[in-house]
Amino acid sequence: MGEDNNNVVLLDFWPSSYGMRVKIALQEKGVSYECRQEDFEAKSSLLLEMNPIHKMIPVLIHNGKPICESLNIVEYIDEVWNHKPSLLPSDPYKRSQARFWGNYIDKNVYSRGKKVWNGKVEEKEERKKQFIECLKMLEEELGEKPYFGGDEFGYVDVALVPFTSWFYTYETLGNLSIEAFVPKLVGWTKRCMEKQSVAKSLPHPHKIYDFALKYREAHGYE
Amino acid sequence: MAEEDVKLLGVVGSPFVCRVQIALKLKGVEYKFVTQDLQNKSEELLKYNPIHKKVPVLVHNERPINESLVIVEYIDEAWKGKSILPADPYQRALARFWAKFIDDKVFGAAWKSVFTVNEEEREKNVKETHEGLQFLEDELKDKFFGGEEYGLVDIAAVNIAFWVPLVQEVAGLQLFTNEKFPKLYKWSQEFLSQPTIEECLPPRDPIFAFFKGRYESLLASAK
Numbered sequence: 093m094g095e096d097n098n099n100v101v102l103l104d105f106w107p108s109s110y111g112m113r114v115k116i117a118l119q120e121k122g123v124s125y126e127c128r129q130e131d132f133e134a135k136s137s138l139l140l141e142m143n144p145i146h147k148m149i150p151v152l153i154h155n156g157k158p159i160c161e162s163l164n165i166v167e168y169i170d171e172v173w174n175h176k177p178s179l180l181p182s183d184p185y186k187r188s189q190a191r192f193w194g195n196y197i198d199k200n201v202y203s204r205g206k207k208v209w210n211g212k213v214e215e216k217e218e219r220k221k222q223f224i225e226c227l228k229m230l231e232e233e234l235g236e237k238p239y240f241g242g243d244e245f246g247y248v249d250v251a252l253v254p255f256t257s258w259f260y261t262y263e264t265l266g267n268l269s270i271e272a273f274v275p276k277l278v279g280w281t282k283r284c285m286e287k288q289s290v291a292k293s294l295p296h297p298h299k300i301y302d303f304a305l306k307y308r309e310a311h312g313y314e
Numbered sequence: 315m316a317e318e319d320v321k322l323l324g325v326v327g328s329p330f331v332c333r334v335q336i337a338l339k340l341k342g343v344e345y346k347f348v349t350q351d352l353q354n355k356s357e358e359l360l361k362y363n364p365i366h367k368k369v370p371v372l373v374h375n376e377r378p379i380n381e382s383l384v385i386v387e388y389i390d391e392a393w394k395g396k397s398i399l400p401a402d403p404y405q406r407a408l409a410r411f412w413a414k415f416i417d418d419k420v421f422g423a424a425w426k427s428v429f430t431v432n433e434e435e436r437e438k439n440v441k442e443t444h445e446g447l448q449f450l451e452d453e454l455k456d457k458f459f460g461g462e463e464y465g466l467v468d469i470a471a472v473n474i475a476f477w478v479p480l481v482q483e484v485a486g487l488q489l490f491t492n493e494k495f496p497k498l499y500k501w502s503q504e505f506l507s508q509p510t511i512e513e514c515l516p517p518r519d520p521i522f523a524f525f526k527g528r529y530e531s532l533l534a535s536a537k
Contacts, residue, residue, distance in 0.1 A: 145415065145449055159407045161414065171403040184391035188379045195381060196365070229365065 100125035112254035119289035260297035320345035413470035420446035431536035475502035
């Protein structure tokens with residue numbers, strides 16, 4: 093891959109866990125890129141041009157060509173900048189398991205987490221239960237491994253760790269202690285945060301919390 | 315060459331199972347099809363897919379892989395032979411994007427258009443299906459989504475080619491027609507008549523009867 097023709101732009105929205113995934117992957121590979129923030133109330137013409145179907149971030153634009161959907165982008169980054177560290181394992185079976193868990197995280201973590209801080213008051217307990225169930229499932233998958241990828245940080249870790257920047261928000265607005273339920277997962281979070289690529293890509297949990305409060309106010313939630 | 319002990323847990327008539335059958339056939343993999351009773355799930359299914367408890371499940375040397383598109387990519391990587399995904403990373407990213415689009419935006423909406431008794435729901439899903447199909451229509455530039463030869467997106471779109479026309483007939487809906495989507499329609503006829511694909515399709519009449527029965531039960535339960 094020619095290093096002299098590598099123009100990389102990321103269309104992002106800083107509180108988005110999906111955007112954070114891409115930042116981590118780019119950092120892991122040491123790829124320089126330009127990060128442009130999108131305003132959801134006024135999407136840029138570039139975003140609409142690059143992702144006309146979903147009109148969502150993140151979008152990676154590599155030498156003018158767009159790649160959409162965060163886990164798709166992560167795989168793309170791993171394949172194009174195929175020097176170490178590898179994000180996906182090389183064994184086909186392990187790759188299939190990584191993709192399966194990536195999908196699981198995609199379908200469950202965001203939607204269940206959002207309901208914890210945004211849902212109707214009377215449904216709160218049930219929603220908290222569902223969110224914790226999902227985290228417990230993930231903790232079980234982690235097992236005794238240091239990372240979901242095994243000894244090395246990888247694709248599933250990249251897929252999940254951004255949501256941990258939202259844990260403080262879920263705990264404070266949802267009135268729950270995540271560590272009490274999934275201590276090993278919280279241990280894994282701390283381990284991931286020791287990596288530069290993760291520490292640099294995740295906003296401080298208090299910033300996320302402030303964002304969540306403003307969001308709730310703007311949308312009229314209790 | 316990967317060692318052989320391959321089982322596919324599935325049901326005849328599932329579009330998701332069909333995708334896996336196509337991929338296995340393309341690679342010339344011999345396997346045992348283990349028919350499941352989804353009303354009375356087997357221990358084997360629950361053991362190999364404890365989280366979702368769904369078909370298809372591919373079991374290769376006693377290791378399970380779940381979710382049709384994950385399985386198809388696995389098959390492409392584990393066995394040599396005709397490639398299902400393109401070699402170029404950008405083309406691969408596009409293929410994965412469109413395959414997922416079919417599942418997330420098109421097929422789900424098409425299904426909900428048919429199997430609902432709520433008119434508002436139906437209208438909303440018909441609109442979403444049409445929007446999705448239009449994107450696919452616009453995306454189709456060659457004989458197949460994969461180019462001159464079919465690939466991941468075509469295999470993922472078997473749901474659209476075979477199942478959507480079938481269930482729309484059950485409900486008397488006009489979701490996917492030659493008039494509205496001529497390129498896509500032509501593609502579907504071409505794709506379904508490819509020998510490998512044709513051999514993997516379930517027999518139309520019993521599947522139609524099955525879904526018609528389901529649709530009628532739904533209508534009856536709403537009265």
